[in-house]
């Protein structure tokens with residue numbers, strides 16, 4: 001592997017056969033996450049493909065000319081021509097391997113695979129998930145000098161990392177962009193010396209054996225495992241939903257309702273969380289319209305009675321959203337009347353979706369800890385699950401309130417308990 005500058009580009013890349021270039025920057029968490037993977041790939045593929053690094057800030061003109069607008073970006077060249085399309089951000093080993101293999105013959109790939117040596121690493125604690133819960137557990141375990149690895153298929157931060165503004169995390173008088181809080185928390189945990197294996201593929205998890213395989217090749221064995229894999233909001237998969245997520249469509253009233261003082265809001269859903277959150281939103285908004293697919297709300301009776309007494313809330317029964325658009329600052333929800341099939345547009349200042357979350361347990365192997373009826377892991381007050389030496393923390397556990405503060409509290413409890421046991 002070689003570091004080059006723009007002046008070497010013609011010789012090393014345009015006349016250089018098969019080449020992969022890592023455009024990296026300093027103070028760039030995803031670049032740091034990529035570096036060890038790029039090194040490992042260079043060792044494996046280095047005889048057939050040239051691995052180069054270019055410092056983006058020092059070679060801005062070249063980067064712009066090649067369309068590189070974020071760090072890290074990997075570009076692939078064959079005989080002077082760019083191939084395979086670029087990849088950037090939280091890059092996984094499997095994504096790099098797929099593109100490198102596309103540049104080789106099947107015999108070359110077989111020979112390279114035969115050279116791959118499985119890696120086994122031993123830790124005291126493996127944390128699955130790098131959201132606020134996992135990062136806090138990592139911080140405490142690192143400070144207690146316990147050999148810990150934090151594993152995440154994405155970059156660290158969890159939901160916090162993609163939340164626009166967090167105004168309820170103690171210690172900051174001004175609302176913080178979620179990605180900054182995620183950055184502070186992950187840097188603080190990293191400084192304690194724990195290992196981060198992020199943007200990896202989780203190949204398998206065996207909670208009974210305490211064994212996790214990542215990127216098909218690396219086996220991580222630990223004395224204890226902490227599950228901090230969080231949840232995923234159910235989505236409607238309606239056109240525009242992913243485009244306007246966080247930019248007009250929200251999944252958290254505690255977090256975002258305060259931005260809708262005297263505004264009009266659309267709420268999608270009709271169960272407990274939709275009704276309770278709609279009631280909460282009326283503390284701020286002037287009008288809330290609930291879109292519900294059935295002819296009756298499915299929330300508990302107390303919540304329904306409170307809703308009926310609340311003049312700010314209207315319910316459109318037997319309607320379903322079909323798509324979302326934004327005109328200026330106004331969100332347009334296209335809704336279908338399920339009885340008449342009439343399609344109409346509903347204008348509001350923002351949309352909240354409360355059609356449930358699912359817990360991220362599907363990649364945790366065959367034997368899972370005991371869970372409640374909704375798939376959330378049951379723990380005791382020390383965050384222990386029904387499987388010995390397996391802990392669970394944060395949004396994945398059965399609990400009433402899911403916030404960053406409650407996630408960091410769970411992480412603290414699990415880590416202190418483990419520190420006393422090891």
Ligand SMILES: Cc1cc2nc3c(=O)[nH]c(=O)nc-3n(C[C@H](O)[C@H](O)[C@H](O)COP(=O)(O)OP(=O)(O)OC[C@H]3O[C@@H](n4cnc5c(N)ncnc54)[C@H](O)[C@@H]3O)c2cc1C
Nearest residue numbers: 129131132133158159229230255363394395402403404407
């Ligand atoms: C849109 C939105 C806005 C929010 N805003 C606020 C707010 O303003 N204030 C507030 O206090 N709370 C807010 N919340 C709630 C808060 O973000 C969560 O309560 C908190 O992030 C939970 O932390 P966690 O670490 O348990 O899980 P998460 O933050 O969900 O992190 C889980 C991590 O686990 C990883 N993971 C998933 N599967 C696996 C696997 N198989 N193996 C390893 N890792 C895995 C994920 O990639 C992720 O990084 C918001 C939630 C949402 C949805």
